Amino acid sequence: AQKxxxxxxxxFVQEKEAVTLDCTYDTSDPSYGLFWYKQPSxxxxxxxxxxxxxxxxxxxxxxxxxxxxxxxxxxxxxISASQLGDSAMYFCAMRTNFGNEKLTFxxxxxxxxIP
Amino acid sequence: DVKVTQSSRYxxxxxxxxxxxxxxxxMDHENMFWYRQDPGLGLRxxxxxxxxxxxxKGDIPEGYSVSREKKERFSLILxxxxxxxxxxYLCASSPGWGSYGYTFGSGTRxxxx
Numbered sequence: 001a002q003k004x005x006x007x008x009x010x011x012f013v014q015e016k017e018a019v020t021l022d023c024t025y026d027t028s029d030p031s032y033g034l035f036w037y038k039q040p041s042x043x044x045x046x047x048x049x050x051x052x053x054x055x056x057x058x059x060x061x062x063x064x065x066x067x068x069x070x071x072x073x074x075x076x077x078x079i080s081a082s083q084l085g086d087s088a089m090y091f092c093a094m095r096t097n098f099g100n101e102k103l104t105f106x107x108x109x110x111x112x113x114i115p
Numbered sequence: 116d117v118k119v120t121q122s123s124r125y126x127x128x129x130x131x132x133x134x135x136x137x138x139x140x141x142m143d144h145e146n147m148f149w150y151r152q153d154p155g156l157g158l159r160x161x162x163x164x165x166x167x168x169x170x171x172k173g174d175i176p177e178g179y180s181v182s183r184e185k186k187e188r189f190s191l192i193l194x195x196x197x198x199x200x201x202x203x204y205l206c207a208s209s210p211g212w213g214s215y216g217y218t219f220g221s222g223t224r225x226x227x228x
Contacts, residue, residue: 004157043221101146
Protein backbone atom coordinates (compact mmCIF):
# COMPACT_ATOMS: atom_id res chain seq x y z
CA ALA A 1 0.00 0.00 0.00
CA GLN A 2 1.08 3.53 -0.70
CA LYS A 3 1.45 6.05 2.08
CA UNK A 4 2.43 9.71 2.31
CA UNK A 5 3.41 11.30 5.62
CA UNK A 6 3.55 15.03 6.28
CA UNK A 7 4.59 15.60 9.88
CA UNK A 8 4.19 19.38 10.04
CA UNK A 9 0.53 20.34 10.53
CA UNK A 10 1.42 24.05 10.55
CA UNK A 11 4.39 26.32 9.97
CA PHE A 12 4.99 30.03 10.47
CA VAL A 13 7.78 31.60 8.43
CA GLN A 14 9.04 35.16 8.05
CA GLU A 15 8.57 36.72 4.64
CA LYS A 16 11.59 36.35 2.32
CA GLU A 17 12.96 33.36 4.22
CA ALA A 18 13.27 29.95 2.59
CA VAL A 19 10.82 27.24 3.65
CA THR A 20 11.14 23.47 3.66
CA LEU A 21 7.99 21.37 3.85
CA ASP A 22 8.61 17.75 4.75
CA CYS A 23 7.20 14.72 2.96
CA THR A 24 8.10 11.07 3.34
CA TYR A 25 6.56 8.27 1.36
CA ASP A 26 6.28 4.52 1.41
CA THR A 27 5.78 2.23 -1.56
CA SER A 28 7.14 -1.06 -2.84
CA ASP A 29 6.64 0.00 -6.46
CA PRO A 30 9.97 0.94 -8.11
CA SER A 31 8.17 3.30 -10.48
CA TYR A 32 6.33 6.22 -8.94
CA GLY A 33 5.79 9.94 -9.16
CA LEU A 34 5.70 12.54 -6.43
CA PHE A 35 3.63 15.72 -6.56
CA TRP A 36 3.21 18.87 -4.55
CA TYR A 37 0.01 20.89 -4.61
CA LYS A 38 -0.88 24.26 -3.09
CA GLN A 39 -4.39 24.95 -1.85
CA PRO A 40 -5.11 28.59 -1.04
CA SER A 41 -8.11 29.58 1.07
CA UNK A 42 -10.20 29.72 -2.11
CA UNK A 43 -10.00 25.93 -2.26
CA UNK A 44 -8.56 25.17 -5.68
CA UNK A 45 -5.66 22.71 -5.92
CA UNK A 46 -2.71 24.23 -7.74
CA UNK A 47 -0.04 21.90 -9.12
CA UNK A 48 3.44 23.05 -8.13
CA UNK A 49 6.02 20.44 -9.02
CA UNK A 50 6.55 16.81 -10.05
CA UNK A 51 9.38 14.34 -9.49
CA UNK A 52 9.59 10.93 -11.14
CA UNK A 53 11.30 8.10 -9.30
CA UNK A 54 13.79 7.60 -12.11
CA UNK A 55 14.60 11.28 -12.57
CA UNK A 56 18.28 11.87 -12.00
CA UNK A 57 17.99 15.48 -10.97
CA UNK A 58 15.82 17.23 -8.43
CA UNK A 59 12.85 18.98 -10.00
CA UNK A 60 12.70 22.77 -9.98
CA UNK A 61 9.94 25.18 -11.00
CA UNK A 62 10.71 28.83 -10.39
CA UNK A 63 10.90 29.38 -6.62
CA UNK A 64 9.93 25.76 -5.95
CA UNK A 65 12.35 22.89 -5.80
CA UNK A 66 11.96 19.32 -4.68
CA UNK A 67 14.67 17.82 -2.49
CA UNK A 68 14.36 14.18 -3.56
CA UNK A 69 16.27 11.68 -1.43
CA UNK A 70 15.29 8.31 -2.80
CA UNK A 71 17.12 6.14 -0.27
CA UNK A 72 15.44 7.99 2.59
CA UNK A 73 12.08 8.03 0.75
CA UNK A 74 11.71 11.74 1.24
CA UNK A 75 10.51 14.43 -1.15
CA UNK A 76 10.66 17.77 0.62
CA UNK A 77 9.38 20.92 -1.02
CA UNK A 78 11.64 23.95 -0.78
CA ILE A 79 10.23 27.42 -1.41
CA SER A 80 12.88 30.07 -1.79
CA ALA A 81 12.31 33.71 -0.80
CA SER A 82 8.82 33.20 0.60
CA GLN A 83 6.05 35.68 -0.18
CA LEU A 84 2.80 36.52 1.58
CA GLY A 85 0.94 34.83 -1.26
CA ASP A 86 2.60 31.54 -0.35
CA SER A 87 0.32 31.26 2.70
CA ALA A 88 -1.79 28.18 1.98
CA MET A 89 -2.20 24.46 2.60
CA TYR A 90 0.42 22.32 0.89
CA PHE A 91 -0.14 18.69 0.01
CA CYS A 92 2.37 16.05 -1.00
CA ALA A 93 0.98 13.24 -3.16
CA MET A 94 2.22 10.08 -4.84
CA ARG A 95 1.19 8.01 -7.81
CA THR A 96 2.48 4.49 -8.38
CA ASN A 97 2.06 1.99 -11.17
CA PHE A 98 0.53 -0.42 -8.67
CA GLY A 99 -1.88 2.34 -7.69
CA ASN A 100 -3.27 2.68 -11.20
CA GLU A 101 -3.05 6.41 -11.70
CA LYS A 102 -4.74 7.43 -8.49
CA LEU A 103 -3.00 10.00 -6.29
CA THR A 104 -2.45 9.25 -2.61
CA PHE A 105 -2.23 12.39 -0.51
CA UNK A 106 -0.65 13.34 2.77
CA UNK A 107 -2.52 15.22 5.47
CA UNK A 108 -1.08 18.56 4.44
CA UNK A 109 0.89 21.42 6.00
CA UNK A 110 -0.63 24.84 6.60
CA UNK A 111 2.01 27.45 5.82
CA UNK A 112 1.61 30.98 7.10
CA UNK A 113 4.00 33.68 5.93
CA ILE A 114 4.49 36.49 8.43
CA PRO A 115 5.21 40.00 7.10
CA ASP B 116 -7.88 26.95 -20.53
CA VAL B 117 -8.49 23.39 -19.39
CA LYS B 118 -11.21 22.96 -16.85
CA VAL B 119 -12.88 20.70 -14.37
CA THR B 120 -16.22 22.12 -13.33
CA GLN B 121 -18.15 21.07 -10.26
CA SER B 122 -21.79 22.03 -10.43
CA SER B 123 -22.16 23.46 -6.93
CA ARG B 124 -19.76 25.35 -4.71
CA TYR B 125 -21.89 25.01 -1.58
CA UNK B 126 -24.67 22.56 -0.88
CA UNK B 127 -26.87 21.96 2.16
CA UNK B 128 -28.88 18.75 2.31
CA UNK B 129 -30.95 16.95 4.89
CA UNK B 130 -30.11 13.60 6.44
CA UNK B 131 -31.50 10.76 4.35
CA UNK B 132 -31.66 12.73 1.09
CA UNK B 133 -30.16 11.35 -2.10
CA UNK B 134 -27.44 13.77 -3.21
CA UNK B 135 -25.82 14.12 -6.62
CA UNK B 136 -22.48 15.90 -7.06
CA UNK B 137 -21.67 16.56 -10.69
CA UNK B 138 -18.26 16.98 -12.29
CA UNK B 139 -17.57 17.84 -15.93
CA UNK B 140 -14.20 18.12 -17.67
CA UNK B 141 -13.55 19.59 -21.10
CA MET B 142 -10.11 18.07 -21.74
CA ASP B 143 -11.08 14.66 -23.10
CA HIS B 144 -9.33 13.08 -20.13
CA GLU B 145 -9.55 9.33 -19.64
CA ASN B 146 -9.37 9.27 -15.84
CA MET B 147 -11.66 10.96 -13.35
CA PHE B 148 -11.56 10.92 -9.57
CA TRP B 149 -13.64 11.89 -6.56
CA TYR B 150 -11.85 12.86 -3.35
CA ARG B 151 -13.10 13.91 0.01
CA GLN B 152 -11.11 16.48 2.03
CA ASP B 153 -11.35 16.75 5.81
CA PRO B 154 -9.12 18.74 8.20
CA GLY B 155 -6.23 16.66 9.48
CA LEU B 156 -7.01 13.83 7.08
CA GLY B 157 -5.95 15.32 3.78
CA LEU B 158 -7.61 14.13 0.58
CA ARG B 159 -8.98 10.60 0.52
CA UNK B 160 -10.07 8.84 -2.65
CA UNK B 161 -13.69 7.76 -2.82
CA UNK B 162 -14.02 6.40 -6.38
CA UNK B 163 -12.27 6.71 -9.71
CA UNK B 164 -12.95 5.84 -13.31
CA UNK B 165 -10.66 4.96 -16.22
CA UNK B 166 -13.28 5.03 -18.91
CA UNK B 167 -16.95 5.41 -19.60
CA UNK B 168 -19.02 3.02 -17.48
CA UNK B 169 -15.85 1.88 -15.65
CA UNK B 170 -15.47 2.55 -11.96
CA UNK B 171 -13.19 1.43 -9.17
CA LYS B 172 -13.48 1.84 -5.43
CA GLY B 173 -11.01 4.05 -3.70
CA ASP B 174 -10.09 4.06 -0.03
CA ILE B 175 -13.44 5.19 1.42
CA PRO B 176 -16.29 4.11 -0.92
CA GLU B 177 -18.83 3.23 1.79
CA GLY B 178 -21.99 5.30 1.50
CA TYR B 179 -21.15 6.52 -2.00
CA SER B 180 -21.68 5.41 -5.57
CA VAL B 181 -20.65 6.91 -8.91
CA SER B 182 -21.80 7.10 -12.48
CA ARG B 183 -19.87 7.77 -15.68
CA GLU B 184 -22.20 7.53 -18.65
CA LYS B 185 -20.22 10.00 -20.77
CA LYS B 186 -16.48 10.55 -20.89
CA GLU B 187 -16.67 14.14 -19.74
CA ARG B 188 -19.00 13.65 -16.77
CA PHE B 189 -18.42 11.84 -13.49
CA SER B 190 -21.14 11.95 -10.85
CA LEU B 191 -20.82 11.17 -7.17
CA ILE B 192 -23.99 9.93 -5.49
CA LEU B 193 -24.73 9.85 -1.79
CA UNK B 194 -27.56 7.34 -1.62
CA UNK B 195 -28.78 8.45 1.81
CA UNK B 196 -26.85 11.42 3.11
CA UNK B 197 -25.62 11.34 6.69
CA UNK B 198 -24.05 14.02 8.87
CA UNK B 199 -20.66 12.28 8.74
CA UNK B 200 -20.61 12.96 5.00
CA UNK B 201 -20.38 16.68 5.65
CA UNK B 202 -17.13 17.53 3.90
CA UNK B 203 -15.38 19.20 0.97
CA TYR B 204 -15.61 17.08 -2.19
CA LEU B 205 -13.04 17.52 -4.95
CA CYS B 206 -13.25 16.12 -8.45
CA ALA B 207 -10.13 15.64 -10.58
CA SER B 208 -9.21 14.34 -14.01
CA SER B 209 -6.03 13.21 -15.74
CA PRO B 210 -5.18 12.36 -19.36
CA GLY B 211 -3.98 8.83 -18.94
CA TRP B 212 -1.11 6.62 -17.98
CA GLY B 213 2.03 8.28 -16.76
CA SER B 214 0.94 11.87 -17.08
CA TYR B 215 1.31 14.34 -14.28
CA GLY B 216 -1.41 16.61 -15.63
CA TYR B 217 -4.03 16.18 -12.94
CA THR B 218 -6.60 18.97 -12.93
CA PHE B 219 -8.88 19.62 -9.99
CA GLY B 220 -12.25 21.28 -9.74
CA SER B 221 -12.81 24.06 -7.23
CA GLY B 222 -14.67 21.76 -4.84
CA THR B 223 -18.15 21.36 -3.41
CA ARG B 224 -18.60 22.03 0.28
CA UNK B 225 -21.46 19.77 1.35
CA UNK B 226 -23.21 20.20 4.67
CA UNK B 227 -25.67 17.51 5.76
CA UNK B 228 -28.04 18.64 8.51
